[in-house]
Amino acid sequence: MSVETFYDDDADLGIIQGRKVAVIGYGSQGHAHALSLRDSGVDVRIGLPEGSKSRPKAEEEGLRVLTPAEAAAEADLIMILAPDTKQRKIYADDIAPNLKDGDAIFFGHGFNIRYGLITPPSNVDVAMVAPKGPGHLVRRQFVDGKGVPCLIAVEQDATGNAQALALSYAKGIGGSRAGVIKTTFKEETETDLFGEQAVLCGGASALVQTGFEVLTEAGYAPEIAYFEVLHELKLIVDLMYEGGIAKMRYSISDTAEYGDLTRGPRVITPSVKEEMRKILGEIQDGTFAQEWVAEDEAGRPNFTKLQNEGAAHPIEEVGKKLRGLMSWVDRPITETA
Numbered sequence: 001m002s003v004e005t006f007y008d009d010d011a012d013l014g015i016i017q018g019r020k021v022a023v024i025g026y027g028s029q030g031h032a033h034a035l036s037l038r039d040s041g042v043d044v045r046i047g048l049p050e051g052s053k054s055r056p057k058a059e060e061e062g063l064r065v066l067t068p069a070e071a072a073a074e075a076d077l078i079m080i081l082a083p084d085t086k087q088r089k090i091y092a093d094d095i096a097p098n099l100k101d102g103d104a105i106f107f108g109h110g111f112n113i114r115y116g117l118i119t120p121p122s123n124v125d126v127a128m129v130a131p132k133g134p135g136h137l138v139r140r141q142f143v144d145g146k147g148v149p150c151l152i153a154v155e156q157d158a159t160g161n162a163q164a165l166a167l168s169y170a171k172g173i174g175g176s177r178a179g180v181i182k183t184t185f186k187e188e189t190e191t192d193l194f195g196e197q198a199v200l201c202g203g204a205s206a207l208v209q210t211g212f213e214v215l216t217e218a219g220y221a222p223e224i225a226y227f228e229v230l231h232e233l234k235l236i237v238d239l240m241y242e243g244g245i246a247k248m249r250y251s252i253s254d255t256a257e258y259g260d261l262t263r264g265p266r267v268i269t270p271s272v273k274e275e276m277r278k279i280l281g282e283i284q285d286g287t288f289a290q291e292w293v294a295e296d297e298a299g300r301p302n303f304t305k306l307q308n309e310g311a312a313h314p315i316e317e318v319g320k321k322l323r324g325l326m327s328w329v330d331r332p333i334t335e336t337a
């Protein structure tokens with residue numbers, strides 16, 4: 001199946017420069033979009049509730065901060081970058097009453113549209129610009145003259161210009177420097193949730209923690225275990241990022257490569273693949289979304305408990321100590337938000 005990919009020359013920055021953009025939320029993605037759009041010559045305002053702890057950060061950058069309802073009323077393009085579980089209420093209370101014919105509602109992830117939590121009226125464009133990377137790195141790459149690839153999707157094209165508008169927005173945050181792929185809200189939501197749960201965040205964290213536990217429980221020094229299974233992982237993944245698994249295998253020793261080829265499949269067994277398929281099934285049939293929305297509505301008791309357990313894992317303590325000795329490693333991701 002081929003995909004449509006767009007680069008800088010395919011996108012017209014002038015389109016987004018002619019709009020009034022409201023970025024709702026100023027967290028990981030919100031600050032990156034708002035600052036990079038502003039640097040691209042776009043008229044940006046931020047929507048945050050009174051008392052939001054993000055307000056001073058946006059104001060320090062010289063951005064105009066309004067309430068979400070005021071920002072939505074003033075703008076003709078509203079990008080919703082508040083937490084997924086909060087978006088339904090923000091939309092109902094602050095955005096829907098302020099929508100005008102021909103406005104555009106944008107998302108950074110398709111969760112609320114895919115699972116039917118938000119249903120916009122037919123007289124507005126509904127589109128997505130979803131960077132394939134953490135917001136702080138979206139901003140860092142933009143500042144460095146690079147870009148994080150983005151996915152765009154159009155759910156509703158009321159004006160006939162929704163795709164050109166989404167592409168223009170993606171250019172404004174640096175996405176088309178790296179490549180913008182056209183997809184659907186369904187495909188973005190399901191693949192993004194699968195990636196973060198099974199591989200990028202859930203899979204990788206569990207792999208690292210389990211490897212650390214096996215080594216330390218066998219009596220090896222926690223410091224050595226940390227360097228082996230966490231610190232060096234970045235260096236190995238850097239090679240994959242640059243040239244795929246093939247480049248990583250080119251750089252490692254043949255002893256490592258033989259161990260990789262023969263032992264890797266013993267770690268990621270057919271039963272692990274079967275569990276990954278179940279996880280994908282729960283995303284596709286809405287079970288995960290329902291569970292997460294209910295967990296949030298209940299005050300996030302299980303989420304908080306698991307967060308605390310993760311923070312208390314022994315790998316965190318030894319990691320903090322070792323990173324303190326390598327000044328170049330612990331680059332703050334809060335330098336811009």
Ligand SMILES: NC(=O)C1=CN([C@@H]2O[C@H](COP(=O)(O)OP(=O)(O)OC[C@H]3O[C@@H](n4cnc5c(N)ncnc54)[C@H](OP(=O)(O)O)[C@@H]3O)[C@@H](O)[C@H]2O)C=CC1
Nearest residue numbers: 025026027028029048052053054081082083108109134135
């Ligand atoms: N994190 C990432 O890198 C990625 C995120 N996304 C998507 O981007 C969206 C935003 O996620 P993320 O950047 O992680 O979010 P964060 O949790 O980092 O930031 C959320 C922001 O929304 C604000 N906020 C909370 N409640 C409201 C409200 N009622 N009205 C307006 N603003 C509010 C928060 O303010 P306060 O400080 O007061 O809490 C904060 O500024 C989600 O859809 C997510 O799936 C997509 C790709 C990657």
Ligand SMILES: CC[C@](O)(C(C)=O)C(=O)O
Nearest residue numbers: 132133134135192196200
């Ligand atoms: C991998 C996690 C992510 O999907 C992202 C940074 O792309 C997210 O939702 O934060």
Ligand SMILES: [Mg+2]
Nearest residue numbers: 132133192196
């Ligand atoms: Mg993602």
Ligand SMILES: [Mg+2]
Nearest residue numbers: 109192193196
């Ligand atoms: Mg995600």
